[in-house]
Amino acid sequence: MRDQESDPGHPGRRLSTKEAAELLGVKPETVYAYVSRGQLSSQRVPGGRGSTFDAKEVEAVARRNRRESSGSSGAGSEMSVRTRITLIDKDRYYFRGVDATELAARHSYEEIAEWLWTGRLRPGITFTAPEASVAVARRAVGALPEHAGPTDRLRVAAIAAAAADPLRFDLSENAVLGTARTLIPTLVAALPPVRRSHRDAGPLANRLWARLTGLDADEASLQVLDTALGLLVDHDLAASTLAVRVAASARAHPYAAVSAGLGVIEGPLHGAASGLAHRLLLEVLDQGNAAPVIAEELRAGRRIPGLGHRLYPGEDPRARALFTLLEEMPQAAPALAAARDIVATTARHTPLHANVDLALAVLTASSGMSASAGETIFAVARTAGWIAHALEEYGERPLRMRPSGNYVGPRPPQPLPD
Incomplete structure (x- = not known):
C-alpha cells in the first residue's frame, strides 16, 4: 500500500526533492535555493539525509513561475497577502470587520489601536512613554538641523528608542505589544513642541496638538485630530505597510519595522x-x-x-x-x-x-499648522497599523515576502567588460 503522504490525491502529501524539482522544472539544487529565499519550507526525512516539501507550497510556486514566464501583468499577478486587519470594500473600509468610520467616531485613537492589535477594546486606555526612552529620543531629534522634516524626526526618534531598549529583539506577542504602547507616545514626545506651555498627559491627540500648532485647542478641534488619527490607523497594504511586512518577514524588531514604514511614507504620493x-x-x-x-x-x-x-x-x-x-x-x-x-x-x-x-x-x-503637519498626523497614526501588520507577519513563515526577480537582461554567459 502507498504511503498516504506521498499519494498525489492526499491533501497533506509531501514531495521528495526530486519530485519537487520535476514539478518546478528546475534542478534539485535549485529547490534548496527556493528554501533559502523563504519561498518554500522543508522538513528533514527522519533518519535520512534528504528533505520533503509541502506539495501545496511547491504547486503555488510553480503556478507563480508560469505566470511570470508568460509575462502576465493583470490583477492576478499582483502580490496578495492574507490579513485579518483591514478590508476595503465599496467606498467603505473595516477594521477587523467593524466599520472604521464608526469606530473612529466612537473611540479614541489608542482604543482603536488596541482593537487592531488584539481584537479587544480597552475603554479609556492611554499610552505613556518611559522617561528614559523619551530623553534619548529627544536628544537624538534635537541634534537634527532646523530644516529637518517631521518624518526625519520620527525616524530618528524610533532609532534612538530602539537603541535604548535592550529587549527589542523579543518578538513574542506580549513584548511587541509592550513596545507598541510605549513607542508611539515616545515618537510624539520627541517632536519639538510649538507651544511652550504644554502637558505630556492625557489622550495622545492632546499631546500631539501642542507639537503641531501654537493655538489653543478647543474640544471640537481635538475631536477632529483624534478622529483623524483613528481613521488613518491603517489602510490595507499601502506602500509603507508593505515595507513594514517585508521587514517583519525578515524578523526585524518592531522599531526597525516602523523605521521601514517611515522610510516609505515620506513620498509625495503617500504620507506627504x-x-x-x-x-x-x-x-x-x-x-x-x-x-x-x-x-x-x-x-x-x-x-x-x-x-x-x-x-x-x-x-x-x-x-x-x-x-x-x-x-x-x-x-x-x-x-x-x-x-x-x-x-x-x-x-x-x-x-x-x-x-x-x-x-x-x-x-x-x-488650525495654524504648517504644511507638514498632515504628514506628522499620518505617520503617527499609521505607526499603530504598522505594528498590527508586523505582529501578523511575525506569525507567518519567515522570509515569505521575498519575491523572485523576473530577469530580462542579456542572457549569460557574456564576455567580461573591457
Missing part, C-alpha cells in the same frame, strides 16, 4: 500628499477663487492634490467623516469653503471626489 493639498488650499484662500489656481496646476501638467483615490470610485470615507466634524469648527469654515470650491472647479475638467489629504489640509490650514 496632504502637504501638497495644504499649499493648494492656502493658494485658493489667498486668491479667493479656486479657478485660477486649478487652471495653473492643469497648465503645468500637475495632478490636483487632495482629489481621487485608486481604491474608492466615490468619496473617500475618511474624508467624508472628517468634513462632517470640521463643520463643527467655526474657524474651519473658510478652508472648508475653499476645499469645496476645489472639488467643484476640478469637476468641470474631471469628476474626482475629495480624499483624506484634502480633509487633513482643511484641519491643518485652519
Whole structure:
C-alpha cells in the first residue's frame, strides 16, 4: 500500500526533492535555493539525509513561475497577502470587520489601536512613554538641523528608542505589544513642541496638538485630530505597510519595522500628499477663487492634490467623516469653503471626489499648522497599523515576502567588460 503522504490525491502529501524539482522544472539544487529565499519550507526525512516539501507550497510556486514566464501583468499577478486587519470594500473600509468610520467616531485613537492589535477594546486606555526612552529620543531629534522634516524626526526618534531598549529583539506577542504602547507616545514626545506651555498627559491627540500648532485647542478641534488619527490607523497594504511586512518577514524588531514604514511614507504620493493639498488650499484662500489656481496646476501638467483615490470610485470615507466634524469648527469654515470650491472647479475638467489629504489640509490650514503637519498626523497614526501588520507577519513563515526577480537582461554567459 502507498504511503498516504506521498499519494498525489492526499491533501497533506509531501514531495521528495526530486519530485519537487520535476514539478518546478528546475534542478534539485535549485529547490534548496527556493528554501533559502523563504519561498518554500522543508522538513528533514527522519533518519535520512534528504528533505520533503509541502506539495501545496511547491504547486503555488510553480503556478507563480508560469505566470511570470508568460509575462502576465493583470490583477492576478499582483502580490496578495492574507490579513485579518483591514478590508476595503465599496467606498467603505473595516477594521477587523467593524466599520472604521464608526469606530473612529466612537473611540479614541489608542482604543482603536488596541482593537487592531488584539481584537479587544480597552475603554479609556492611554499610552505613556518611559522617561528614559523619551530623553534619548529627544536628544537624538534635537541634534537634527532646523530644516529637518517631521518624518526625519520620527525616524530618528524610533532609532534612538530602539537603541535604548535592550529587549527589542523579543518578538513574542506580549513584548511587541509592550513596545507598541510605549513607542508611539515616545515618537510624539520627541517632536519639538510649538507651544511652550504644554502637558505630556492625557489622550495622545492632546499631546500631539501642542507639537503641531501654537493655538489653543478647543474640544471640537481635538475631536477632529483624534478622529483623524483613528481613521488613518491603517489602510490595507499601502506602500509603507508593505515595507513594514517585508521587514517583519525578515524578523526585524518592531522599531526597525516602523523605521521601514517611515522610510516609505515620506513620498509625495503617500504620507506627504496632504502637504501638497495644504499649499493648494492656502493658494485658493489667498486668491479667493479656486479657478485660477486649478487652471495653473492643469497648465503645468500637475495632478490636483487632495482629489481621487485608486481604491474608492466615490468619496473617500475618511474624508467624508472628517468634513462632517470640521463643520463643527467655526474657524474651519473658510478652508472648508475653499476645499469645496476645489472639488467643484476640478469637476468641470474631471469628476474626482475629495480624499483624506484634502480633509487633513482643511484641519491643518485652519488650525495654524504648517504644511507638514498632515504628514506628522499620518505617520503617527499609521505607526499603530504598522505594528498590527508586523505582529501578523511575525506569525507567518519567515522570509515569505521575498519575491523572485523576473530577469530580462542579456542572457549569460557574456564576455567580461573591457
